[in-house]
Amino acid sequence: MLKKIERGQQFVWQHTELFRCPICFATMTKQSHGLACQNGHQFDVSKKGTLYFLTHAIESGYDASLFQARGRMIQSGMYQPIIQRCAEALPGTRLLDVGCGEGSFLNLLTEHGQPQVSIGFDIAKEGIYQATNQPYGDFWCMADLTNLPFASQTFDRVLNIFSPSNYQEFRRILVPGGKVMKIVPNANYLKELRQAFYPDNLHKQQYSNERVLSKFFQEFPDATHERFSYVFKIPAKRQRDLLEMSPLEWGVPSVKKEELYQHPLETITVDVDLLIGTKPM
Template sequence: MLKKIERGQQFVWQHQDLFRCPICFSPMSEQPRGLKCQSNHQFDVSKKGTLYFLTHAIDSDYDAELFHARGRMIRSGMYRPVIERIAKELADTRVLDVGCGEGSFLSLLTEQGTPSVSIGFDIAKEGVYQASSQPNGDFWCTADLTNLPFTNGAFEAVLNLFSPSNYQEFARILSPGGKVIKLIPNANYLKELRQGFYPDDLHKQTYSNERVLAKFFQEFPDASHERFSYVFTIPKERQRDLLEMSPLEWNATESKKEELYQHPLKKITIDLDLLIGTKGMK
């Protein structure tokens, strides 16, 4: 059985044409420990089988416990209807997951959607290291959304699930006819959790995605738009994970956190907009 580093090296050697140097933007080629560009900038595969492409360290507020909790909630079936829908778009495609976190979304999607190549990246190294333990053959790297280490037209689908966008970079790395698949919260998303953490703050209890929607349709006027709204029954063993899986708790008072820890939610509202935009053929 291959070690993670060996699997990672085999992947980048087999798919070196998908990568470009984030420093000088030249093509990459195989070298004994990973990839090297024409200007001799070298990127070695880590022991965890990942690549690190950041040109300078970037702090992330997302820690290991948040990623663990997030992964367990995703695996619990919290987003199953949405995942099943997105998977239909990914069969036999080269897929990039933008802001993959600990990799649970991409891992579940590749199980169902059978893409030909699947790569996830995040700016948080801790999330990428956790992603390297996902059970599928996806590849993971640490990279910057504003300077993606991939060649022009490398992918046929970009997953943009609960993560920031860079439509200029998306257009560059997508092949003609490629898709941007974006998932964003709607007004009632996790409303019970918002109300529990911030019962006296109506501003924090509400959320509007109108600006994000408007920007997406500015980029993709003919995009499709589907809403997923349902109530998810939280497995008892996952009820505390819900409280720890997102930044919602960061500014809550200790008393409100403790109250929810002692009396966790049993059901939660999922309210999401799924947007699919297609790059022109020219």
């Protein structure tokens, strides 16, 4: 069995055409430890089998425990209807997961949809390191959303789940007719958790995605829009993970957290919009 570093090296050597230098934007070529551009900028594959494309440090605020809890909740089936719908549009494609975190969404989508090539990236090394343990997903790297280290017109699908967008870069890397598949929270998403964490703060209990939707349809006027809204019964062994899987817990008093640890939620509302926009031919 190949080591992670060997798998990573083999992937980038076989797919050099997917990458471009994030420093000077030149094409990449194979070199002994990873990739390099004609201007001498070199990117070595790490022992974890990843590439580090960030040109400066970026703090995500997400730690390893959050990614672990998030991954366990995704694996528990919390988003299964959404994953099945997304997988329908993936077979035979080159897929890029923007803000992939620990890779659980891409892992399940790759398992179901079987794209030809799947790459996930994030700014958080804790997430990427965990992603390298996923059974599916071809390659993982650390990169900046505003300066993607990928060549123009190389991907068929961009997956954008609960993460920021850069539509200029998305259009650049997509082939004509390629699609952006974006999932955003809706008004009732995790409403029970928001109410439990902030019972006296109506502002934090409420959420609107109107600005996000407006921006997406501005970029892709012919986009499709589907809503998924259902109540998920949380497996008993995952009830604590729900409390730790998102930034919603940041700022919650320790007394309130302990109260919820002792009396965890048993159900949670999943309420999201799936937006699919197409780059013109």
